[in-house]
Amino acid sequence: MAGIKDLNILLSNIEPILDERDFVFCFFPSLDWEQISELTPIGIFHEKEGITLIIDQEDAVNRDIGYQSVYKLITLNVHSSLDAVGLTAAFSTKLAEKNISANVVAAYYHDHIFVPREKAEQALSAILELQK
Known part of the structure; x- marks a missing residue:
């Protein structure tokens, strides 16, 4: 199925x-x-x-794998096309x-945004503003 471009x-x-998990x-x-x-x-x-x-923080701790920061994952639950123009620019x-950093991964169906754990709720609210 083709993703949305508009x-x-x-x-x-x-x-x-x-996502409730913490990632590193x-x-x-x-x-x-x-x-x-x-x-x-x-x-x-x-x-x-x-x-x-990109792994669950718990796995990193349990296996003694170093990391610098902890992130929360926000997934945009709309099937965006990899050819869509402007979506990443809009939310970034x-x-x-x-003042929220974003590490973005575009996969086949959805865009996934990793934001600092301490700013996750603020980031979610900011992205929801785009729906209005």
Whole structure:
């Protein structure tokens, strides 16, 4: 099924959902797929410097994996097209107005925004303002 491209439709149906879990971004200079699967990351990105995993903070603590900051995940529960124009700009601008950093992952069906744990409720409210 194709995602929505129209920015007005996307914004009016944005439906952000705040995940209750805490997430961290961890970096590994090298890692094999067996190690990765044991950590059950919700995000993986391979850069020239190594591999970044987004994992549950509890998993990082239990496995003594270092991290710098803790994030909450807000998922936009609208099926956005990967070709949609302006959605990321709209919510990132709104969050920037509130001095909230955003780490964005666009997946096939939804956009996922990682925000600092202590600003998660404020970020959720800010994104909901876009629906009005």
